[in-house]
Amino acid sequence: MTKIHQEPAISVRNLTKTYTEGAAGVPALRGVDLDVCAGELMLLMGPSGSGKTTLLSIMGCILTATSGSVRIGGREVTTLNEKELPAVRLAQIGFVFQGFNLFPTLTAGENVELMLDLKGIRPNDAKIRSQALLDQVGLGDKYRSFPSNLSGGQKQRVAIARALAGDPQIILADEPTAALDSHTGRNVMELMRKLAHERGRAVVIVTHDPRMVEFADRITHIADGLIGQAADSPTSPAMFVQEGQQGSAVNLA
Amino acid sequence: MPPLARRNLFHDKIRLTVTLTGIVFAVVLIVVELGLFVGFTSTTSGLIDHSNVDLWVTSKHVPYIELGAPFSERKLYQVKSVPGVQEAQKFITHWTQWQRPDGRQESVQIVGINPDSTLGRPWNLVQGRVEDLKTPNAIVVDELYKEKLGVTRIGEVFEVNHRRARVVGFTNGIRAFTTSPYIFTSFKNAQDYAAMPADQTVYVQVKVAPGADVQQVQRQILERVKDVDVVTNHQFSRMTQVYWMFTTGAGVAVLLAAALGMVVGFVVVAQTIYATTMDHLKEFGTLKAMGAPNRYIYKVILTQAALSAVMGYVLGMFVSAFVVRASQSGGAAILMPWQMAIGMFFITLLMCMGAAIVSINKVTRLDPAMVFKG
Numbered sequence: 001m002t003k004i005h006q007e008p009a010i011s012v013r014n015l016t017k018t019y020t021e022g023a024a025g026v027p028a029l030r031g032v033d034l035d036v037c038a039g040e041l042m043l044l045m046g047p048s049g050s051g052k053t054t055l056l057s058i059m060g061c062i063l064t065a066t067s068g069s070v071r072i073g074g075r076e077v078t079t080l081n082e083k084e085l086p087a088v089r090l091a092q093i094g095f096v097f098q099g100f101n102l103f104p105t106l107t108a109g110e111n112v113e114l115m116l117d118l119k120g121i122r123p124n125d126a127k128i129r130s131q132a133l134l135d136q137v138g139l140g141d142k143y144r145s146f147p148s149n150l151s152g153g154q155k156q157r158v159a160i161a162r163a164l165a166g167d168p169q170i171i172l173a174d175e176p177t178a179a180l181d182s183h184t185g186r187n188v189m190e191l192m193r194k195l196a197h198e199r200g201r202a203v204v205i206v207t208h209d210p211r212m213v214e215f216a217d218r219i220t221h222i223a224d225g226l227i228g229q230a231a232d233s234p235t236s237p238a239m240f241v242q243e244g245q246q247g248s249a250v251n252l253a
Numbered sequence: 254m255p256p257l258a259r260r261n262l263f264h265d266k267i268r269l270t271v272t273l274t275g276i277v278f279a280v281v282l283i284v285v286e287l288g289l290f291v292g293f294t295s296t297t298s299g300l301i302d303h304s305n306v307d308l309w310v311t312s313k314h315v316p317y318i319e320l321g322a323p324f325s326e327r328k329l330y331q332v333k334s335v336p337g338v339q340e341a342q343k344f345i346t347h348w349t350q351w352q353r354p355d356g357r358q359e360s361v362q363i364v365g366i367n368p369d370s371t372l373g374r375p376w377n378l379v380q381g382r383v384e385d386l387k388t389p390n391a392i393v394v395d396e397l398y399k400e401k402l403g404v405t406r407i408g409e410v411f412e413v414n415h416r417r418a419r420v421v422g423f424t425n426g427i428r429a430f431t432t433s434p435y436i437f438t439s440f441k442n443a444q445d446y447a448a449m450p451a452d453q454t455v456y457v458q459v460k461v462a463p464g465a466d467v468q469q470v471q472r473q474i475l476e477r478v479k480d481v482d483v484v485t486n487h488q489f490s491r492m493t494q495v496y497w498m499f500t501t502g503a504g505v506a507v508l509l510a511a512a513l514g515m516v517v518g519f520v521v522v523a524q525t526i527y528a529t530t531m532d533h534l535k536e537f538g539t540l541k542a543m544g545a546p547n548r549y550i551y552k553v554i555l556t557q558a559a560l561s562a563v564m565g566y567v568l569g570m571f572v573s574a575f576v577v578r579a580s581q582s583g584g585a586a587i588l589m590p591w592q593m594a595i596g597m598f599f600i601t602l603l604m605c606m607g608a609a610i611v612s613i614n615k616v617t618r619l620d621p622a623m624v625f626k627g
Contacts (some may be wrong), residue, residue, distance in 0.1 A: 062542050
């Protein structure tokens with residue numbers, strides 16, 4: 001394995017976020033510095049109200065910071081306006097949500113096609129690519145199934161396929177295993193780890209679940225809006241990717 | 254685009270039914286009210302529009318056909334002497350009393366014509382001939398008013414202003430805007446029923462010679478005949494329509510009811526589309542988080558509105574056509590010319606698209622960060 005140092009996919013510097021509550025300001029982030037590299041799976045852990053979801057939202061360009069810098073793929077995004085941010089999300093970021101957030105009236109395949117449609121892929125090509133993505137997450141036979149007919153794990157795999165459809169360099173996941181049983185949750189985490197290690201994505205996962213620690217390359221703790229300790233997982237090749245594998249078609253199932 | 258709009262719309266059948274019911278209700282209400290307006294308007298000027306006349310010579314300042322004032326018959330001959338006049342005929346409209354066989358009185362409008370002329374004749378004759386009006390006391394009534402007037406068949410005799418009147422024919426569909434049906438008769442009979450002096454007429458109808466300029470003939474009659482007004486058939490028709498539909502306020506009331514139908518439809522559709530949007534708010538938030546620009550989401554909502562409009566329009570027009578057809582045998586005609594049918598499609602589309610703006614406004618302000626709020 002050849003190891004290549006990467007420029008951080010996400011670089012956060014001195015980030016603050018203060019929510020206004022009446023006349024008073026409630027600080028959620030108080031000067032956060034953080035880098036996440038391609039090929040790395042980072043867990044963001046902390047108690048409720050610690051600011052981890054706020055940090056994830058700002059890194060995902062769906063919440064604006066009060067001050068500080070966020071660079072996505074080397075581009076400063078805190079100066080972008082609300083009309084420019086959706087384009088960054090579409091091009092660079094894939095989201096995986098705790099509640100899956102699939103469109104219940106669309107089939108699994110159509111849920112993935114929706115992302116491809118947003119990217120401007122023609123319908124016929126989108127169908128082919130959607131099928132291929134479902135194949136990659138092990139749900140090739142579920143193309144025509146509606147979310148109501150899928151298990152929790154299957155729904156989350158569809159959500160991951162949808163996130164991958166945009167070919168993002170960054171995957172941000174908010175408690176992706178919280179609604180799943182232990183076994184299914186591990187499968188989903190294994191899939192996320194493959195995304196990082198075999199496809200070179202920068203994966204950030206917010207979780208409370210200590211059982212997921214073993215899948216992490218790095219664990220970042222946050223409390224009261226401040227980054228606490230960051231540690232590399234002993235089992236992971238953090239901050240590195242395999243040469244030549246970035247963006248390649250890998251069966252993730 | 255994946256069929257998100259269509260699926261969202263059809264997903265909740267009950268809500269779709271409510272939406273379509275609202276649109277159909279609005280479409281039918283607007284068609285009925287606008288159809289009544291068109292029907293009333295054409296009814297007010299029916300005598301003029303079917304008269305085959307180019308110019309009407311009236312006493313001064315006559316605002317509509319039912320309010321003509323008598324003038325000397327000598328003016329008929331003055332009109333006939335004007336170059337370009339091919340034919341001129343005396344014509345009477347006059348309100349009077351009709352006595353039914355049971356003794357009850359009804360108000361009617363006598364229409365006196367020359368049965369030998371093509372001007373001002375009754376149309377849509379279904380029984381009898383116009384020439385039969387040349388016999389003494391002969392009258393033609395419309396089938397729509399048989400019951401009102403107590404008429405059952407040809408040959409029956411009634412009293413009009415205490416004078417004998419014998420039914421010689423029936424027309425079909427010649428409505429009067431007022432509650433007083435038209436009774437066609439010869440000019441001479443009409444003079445008797447109206448108790449008018451024998452040397453007077455209420456109007457002179459003019460047919461201009463082929464090739465003659467109507468406006469020029471109009472000017473020449475005005476120059477040669479004193480104390481009269483001369484209006485074209487179109488002008489007289491418009492004057493009569495405007496009087497009945499706007500001066501009396503009847504048309505305004507009907508138009509207001511049509512506007513009310515649109516408002517009701519707008520509110521119902523806006524409410525249901527808004528409720529559908531609220532049901533799918535999390536999905537719109539997800540779309541935004543995924544990077545969908547607002548215009549993509551607007552497209553979803555507007556597609557839902559447009560689909561609702563098309564379905565509501567088709568169903569609404571089906572019901573409207575039934576109502577329009579049923580109205581033909583009633584006292585108030587609801588007309589739906591093809592222009593109105595096409596126009597209704599755009600009104601329905603506009604109504605539904607406009608109603609979607611409330612939802613668009615909600616989605617525009619939607620914070621995509623909601624997707625992380627569980």
